[in-house]
Amino acid sequence: MWKYFVDATAEIIEEEGLENVTIRKVADKAGYNSATIYNYFSEISHLIFFASMKFMKSYTNEVAIYIQKGKDPIEKYLLAWECFCQHSFQKPQIFHAVFIMDLGETPEKLLQHYYQIYPNDLINIPENLTSILFEHNMTKRGRSMLEIALKEGYLSEENVDSINELTILIWQGMFTNILNNRKSYDAEKATRIVMNYISEIVLNANLFCFQNK
Numbered sequence: 001m002w003k004y005f006v007d008a009t010a011e012i013i014e015e016e017g018l019e020n021v022t023i024r025k026v027a028d029k030a031g032y033n034s035a036t037i038y039n040y041f042s043e044i045s046h047l048i049f050f051a052s053m054k055f056m057k058s059y060t061n062e063v064a065i066y067i068q069k070g071k072d073p074i075e076k077y078l079l080a081w082e083c084f085c086q087h088s089f090q091k092p093q094i095f096h097a098v099f100i101m102d103l104g105e106t107p108e109k110l111l112q113h114y115y116q117i118y119p120n121d122l123i124n125i126p127e128n129l130t131s132i133l134f135e136h137n138m139t140k141r142g143r144s145m146l147e148i149a150l151k152e153g154y155l156s157e158e159n160v161d162s163i164n165e166l167t168i169l170i171w172q173g174m175f176t177n178i179l180n181n182r183k184s185y186d187a188e189k190a191t192r193i194v195m196n197y198i199s200e201i202v203l204n205a206n207l208f209c210f211q212n213k
Helices: 002-016 023-030 044-053 057-068 073-090 092-099 107-117 127-133 138-151 157-179 187-211
Strands: none
Touching: 002 023, 002 044, 023 044, 044 092, 044 107, 057 073, 057 127, 073 092, 073 138, 073 157, 073 187, 092 157, 127 138, 138 157, 157 187
């Protein structure tokens, strides 16, 4: 029953767009009344979140391939950001529903529940990456990768939090512009602009770390 409603919501997102999802439409498509939905989902944001996760598989599969190309933790971090930018700028509404929208409760629990229902979405994901994918909080998500670079001596402790905050703010600024149609950039151009800034910040911090060793 839970899957019926999630699948119905995903169909509406694909056919009409996320902004057109309503409880009534989901109920009609699933073949049940609206009241039944609330037996499984406390609010519509949770239903939209779970349905949006079904569109994240291309990202989760590709980010693992991207990261494997990196020769060191800094390269892996930058490649992870590049992949995230490309997919988030291509599907801004989906990524907003998953990473930014107010879900009213601990999002990590919703992520865990989703992957319990759809474990096949993790088949191609390396074990060391699953803990990051289960992390909904952008700050914690970014820092977990930077901590690998810190442990291996590529960054200093005093740089990690500032790098993490700056890179997220840069992405958020472009993402907000794309989401609200404030910029006419396509995903490739938006990614290129953001990655130029992020690369400069991270590589300068990396250089500073080695100069002071």
